[in-house]
Amino acid sequence: xxxxxxxxxxxxxxxxxxxxxxxxxxxxxxxxxxxxxxxxxxxxxxxxxxxxxxxxxxxxxxxxxxxxxxxxxxxxxxxxxxxxxxxxxxxxxxxxxxxxxxxxxxxxxxxxxxxxxxxxxxxxxxxxxxxxxxxxxxxxxxxxxxxxxxxxxxxxxxxxxxxxxx
Amino acid sequence: xxxxxxxxxxxxxxxxxxxxxxxxxxxxxxxxxxxxxxxxxxxxxxxxxxxxxxxxxxxxxxxxxxxxxxxxxxxxxxxxxxxxxxxxxxxxxxxxxxxx
Numbered sequence: 001x002x003x004x005x006x007x008x009x010x011x012x013x014x015x016x017x018x019x020x021x022x023x024x025x026x027x028x029x030x031x032x033x034x035x036x037x038x039x040x041x042x043x044x045x046x047x048x049x050x051x052x053x054x055x056x057x058x059x060x061x062x063x064x065x066x067x068x069x070x071x072x073x074x075x076x077x078x079x080x081x082x083x084x085x086x087x088x089x090x091x092x093x094x095x096x097x098x099x100x101x102x103x104x105x106x107x108x109x110x111x112x113x114x115x116x117x118x119x120x121x122x123x124x125x126x127x128x129x130x131x132x133x134x135x136x137x138x139x140x141x142x143x144x145x146x147x148x149x150x151x152x153x154x155x156x157x158x159x160x161x162x163x164x165x166x
Numbered sequence: 167x168x169x170x171x172x173x174x175x176x177x178x179x180x181x182x183x184x185x186x187x188x189x190x191x192x193x194x195x196x197x198x199x200x201x202x203x204x205x206x207x208x209x210x211x212x213x214x215x216x217x218x219x220x221x222x223x224x225x226x227x228x229x230x231x232x233x234x235x236x237x238x239x240x241x242x243x244x245x246x247x248x249x250x251x252x253x254x255x256x257x258x259x260x261x262x263x264x265x266x
Binding site: 002004005008009012015016019020022023028031032035038039042045046048049050051053054057058061062065066069070072073074076077078085086087088090091093094095097098099101102105106109110113114115118119120121126130131134135138139142143146149150152153154156157160161 | 167168169170171172173174175176178179180181182183184185186187188189190191192193195196198199200202203206209210213214216217218222223225226227228229230232233234235236237238239240241243244245246247248250256257259
């Protein structure tokens with residue numbers, strides 16, 4: 001076990017526990033704040049994996065923009081507090097399905113990449129410059145598609161959320 | 167110097183938490199948060215395989231997934247606010263107008 005792996009395990013435990021807290025919290029604002037913790041630890045995992053640009057984009061876009069959007073959504077809809085109003089009747093069925101998905105995926109990962117003979121990979125330095133080169137050379141067509149999607153989403157959100165006074 | 171399966175287990179945990187949230191929550195904003203958890207699990211997998219294979223494609227597609235997630239949250243919250251304005255409630259199990 002290397003130092004990076006210890007750091008990764010600490011962050012994975014914090015992130016996993018707060019991810020569970022996001023979906024079980026009784027207060028919606030607490031859930032949004034637990035989501036911040038999860039997103040920050042995921043950003044830390046990206047840094048440990050050598051993906052610095054993705055890590056900073058994660059922190060800027062997710063923690064900076066998406067969580068703020070969620071908080072606006074919660075404030076504008078006067079979300080109630082309490083487990084019975086936040087969760088539906090199929091809570092236990094959902095828990096069984098989620099545990100089944102977890103167990104199945106862990107079994108498949110263990111079958112495909114056994115932990116005991118996994119080799120720790122050298123941390124790959126995908127620095128910002130090389131990510132930019134790849135983005136604007138090999139992946140320029142999906143990049144344009146994403147920019148078109150963002151334009152459509154922008155127009156769609158404005159059309160949906162404005163008041164009809166015409 | 168992290169072993170790949172450990173990262174994959176972390177992403178599995180995030181994904182399962184997201185599955186539970188989508189199935190168990192009534193509040194539409196909480197369902198959207200759980201979807202964000204699942205998209206993050208996908209991104210962790212993409213970046214982990216990118217680092218383990220030494221190729222940049224995974225990181226680039228993680229960026230695309232982040233952009234699509236941002237668009238999805240924008241549209242989703244616009245729909246939720248519209249729903250709240252017309253129905254005074256954002257419980258997804260009360261929105262059954264189009265159910266057969």
